[in-house]
Amino acid sequence: MTLETRELRKAFGGVVAIDGADVEFLPGKVNALIGPNGSGKTTFFNCVTGMIKPDSGSVLFGGRDLTGKAPHVVARAGVGRTFQLCRVFPRMTAVENVLAAVRPGGLVHGLRSAHRRNETERAHGWLTRLGIEHLADAEARNMSWGQQKLLELAGVLMAEPDTILLDEPAGGVNPALLDRIGTLVRELNAEGRTFVIVEHNMDLVMSISDHIVVFDRGRPIAAGPPAEIRADERVLGAYLGV
Numbered sequence: 001m002t003l004e005t006r007e008l009r010k011a012f013g014g015v016v017a018i019d020g021a022d023v024e025f026l027p028g029k030v031n032a033l034i035g036p037n038g039s040g041k042t043t044f045f046n047c048v049t050g051m052i053k054p055d056s057g058s059v060l061f062g063g064r065d066l067t068g069k070a071p072h073v074v075a076r077a078g079v080g081r082t083f084q085l086c087r088v089f090p091r092m093t094a095v096e097n098v099l100a101a102v103r104p105g106g107l108v109h110g111l112r113s114a115h116r117r118n119e120t121e122r123a124h125g126w127l128t129r130l131g132i133e134h135l136a137d138a139e140a141r142n143m144s145w146g147q148q149k150l151l152e153l154a155g156v157l158m159a160e161p162d163t164i165l166l167d168e169p170a171g172g173v174n175p176a177l178l179d180r181i182g183t184l185v186r187e188l189n190a191e192g193r194t195f196v197i198v199e200h201n202m203d204l205v206m207s208i209s210d211h212i213v214v215f216d217r218g219r220p221i222a223a224g225p226p227a228e229i230r231a232d233e234r235v236l237g238a239y240l241g242v
């Protein structure tokens with residue numbers, strides 16, 4: 001389904017973080033959203049996923065108006081996301097974290113036992129898929145930063161989202177894990193999931209993206225395939241300040 005925004009705007013006091021952004025991501029593809037520090041990428045994600053309400057403009061998903069809807073409504077509509085600073089419950093085990101992602105408040109205990117078994121099996125399935133099943137019973141706080149990021153992604157995948165927004169998946173992870181994240185994104189995309197990735201690691205962006213949207217000062221200044229974006233003078237100007 002197509003995720004798009006029209007004339008989206010969000011200001012914090014006098015700081016205009018999103019400045020009338022018209023953005024359209026390609027459904028079924030790996031999209032990247034790049035731009036200099038402070039260009040509004042995280043605020044954009046927050047507006048799209050209902051973490052903050054935009055001042056004006058709209059967010060559409062498959063033509064459905066999600067503007068200003070609560071995060072759980074956006075998630076239920078099929079848009080999942082991870083966070084720059086990674087959100088896991090440090091004192092819960094990996095498998096408990098994955099279950100909590102779809103049953104906030106530990107409601108999983110209230111489910112009928114057959115359903116609970118099924119959900120637990122699915123949680124283990126995602127942990128296996130992401131290569132961290134051996135840590136299923138480890139508390140999240142004892143996992144490495146990269147493992148915690150994979151754990152957060154496993155929780156997002158539990159909801160079977162159509163579209164997944166990743167906020168800096170490569171931030172602070174080691175090179176081996178970086179490769180794995182790239183491969184996973186491509187595999188999950190081949191299975192039909194759309195991705196939108198905010199990322200500063202240009203090697204990763206250029207190698208896994210089909211379509212790149214470049215933000216500068218709260219709005220897109222260019223959009224296209226990696227080869228085109230790499231050669232775009234407006235993009236070089238925004239990054240290098242020339």
Ligand SMILES: Nc1ncnc2c1ncn2[C@@H]1O[C@H](COP(=O)(O)OP(=O)(O)OP(=O)(O)O)[C@@H](O)[C@H]1O
Binds near residue numbers: 012017035039044
């Ligand atoms: N809660 C807030 N209160 C005030 N200003 C904010 C708030 N959140 C973001 N801003 C400002 O909005 C602008 C856009 O910030 P945002 O974090 O969205 O950019 P970004 O592109 O994600 O940056 P980075 O690449 O560094 O993560 C910045 O000027 C920032 O200081």
